[in-house]
Amino acid sequence: MITPEHPRNATRLIYIYSIPRIGSSLLLGIVGLGVAELYIIGYNLPGFWGFFPVAMGYLAIAFSQFFFGWISDKWYTRLGRRKPWILLLAPLSFVSFICLFLPDLFLHNPSQSTVIAWLILWDIMFEVAYAVSTPYGAWMAEEFTLDERPRVSQITNTFNFIGYGIMAVFTLVVLTNFSTQLSQHPGVLPPVYVWSCFIFGLIFFVSYYVCALVMPTEAPPKTKPDLRKNLRNIVENKNYMHVVIMQGFASLTWIAATGVMLLYTQKVLGFGLFDYILAGLTLLFGIFIFLYVWRVIVAKWGKTKTLLVVFVLAMCVMSCSLLGFVPFPSTMVFGILFIGGTAVFLAGWYLLSSIWYADLAQDDAQKTGEMKAGLYAGFPSILLNIFQALGTFILALLVTLPNFTVVTATYSHTFSIGYVVYGPIFAACLLLTYFYTRNISKVQLDVAKQELTHEEPVKDDP
Secondary structure: OOOOOOOOOHHHHHHHHHOHHHHHHHHHHHHHHHHHHHHHHHOOOOHHHHHHHHHHHHHHHHHHHHHHHHHHHHOOEOOEOOHHHHHHHHHHHHHHHHHHHOHHHOOOOOOHHHHHHHHHHHHHHHHHHHHHHHHHHHHHHHHOOOOOHHHHHHHHHHHHHHHHHHHHHHHHHHHHHHHHHHHHOOOOOOHHHHHHHHHHHHHHHHHHHHHHHHOOEOOOOOOOOOHHHHHHHHHHOHHHHHHHHHHHHHHHHHHHHHHOHHHHHHHHOOOOHHHHHHHHHHHHHHHHHHHHHHHHHHHHHOHHHHHHHHHHHHHHHHHHHHHHHOOOOOOHHHHHHHHHHHHHHHHHHHHHHOOHHHHHHHHHHHHHOOOOHHHHHHOHHHHHHHHHHHHHHHHHHHOOOOEEEEEOOOOEEEEEOHHHHHHHHHHHHHHHHHHHHHHHOOOOOOOOOOOOOOOOOOEOOO
């Protein structure tokens, strides 16, 4: 129990809360970076059908995250509002991940149409189950104060990118190699690949369960949430809606930055095993280092100004994808720099995006007297994932563009020009987001530093 004799241990709570980020970054990162790679290369699907099912998955999560955010606000049980949904959805995430990345355990000599249907089904199931992140994310506003959240964000993102680093090595080395082998020897599953998938799934499952069982249970709400009233309050919160719209437009670029990275290094740059190892290490250490750097910058400049700098950097890096048309004597140096630049701006975005909805939920609670952290975390998923689905659909169309061949004295690569021109196209989308954030919306990510006075203190589980 949290009592005067046993006060709240903020550091302990921060680390307990951060544990699931290892598993979530593993699974979500592998799906984001690797699912198109696996099905386009390994199962020989056309580029369009490698990306289109992923777009359908984003549409599914758009509504599931909103639903589970709302329902976790509405229903209070003996376990609280958030824990029941975490305990329900975490096992489904594990099962759907295994089915998505190990279809050969269940299908034997499938036709192309069967593979497409399987991909659509289990990608949608995974995205629906990944709505577990919404009630989990709501705890940021309920368990931690405004001043604690930058530290919470840094530590959660440190755990996040421990998992992300493992994921980067797995996708850049194991998955790419397995996909190539699978295209040549259908149905053959290397043990290292199979065991890695099961271990990653179990890490996700166990980490969420540990967090749900150990974290304090939030106090019951004083009044029963009214969905229609709360939605009206959210929509009338202009600053909140500006942030939602801003994040939605920005997500067009982020989905392209992560969704094509692996295929870009393979199809355009022709990376080999050693190149992928260097790329994975660059991505890992680049993100780790710049999580701290961006946190320092946020403390000096504030969230809004820092976000604009992240946007400018991302536009510059993404536009460099056009250099894939250049016949370099060696593509390794450019590829490592490109991935390193991507790591820098992704670190800034992930640090900021895990903070502001908790801040805005608290800012609203100070005005309305009611904490709606679940709805605040889940409502943006509608617009955010619709934009992500749109971005993925644009990628699906781009990779159907005609092929281009780069020839040098040492290599020859043939690839769809869509794998190269995607960068400046999505950078232009981010440019519009930059001006929206700076000049039109007057987005304020730095809410007043006040603490809630109407909320009951959290209590420990019985």
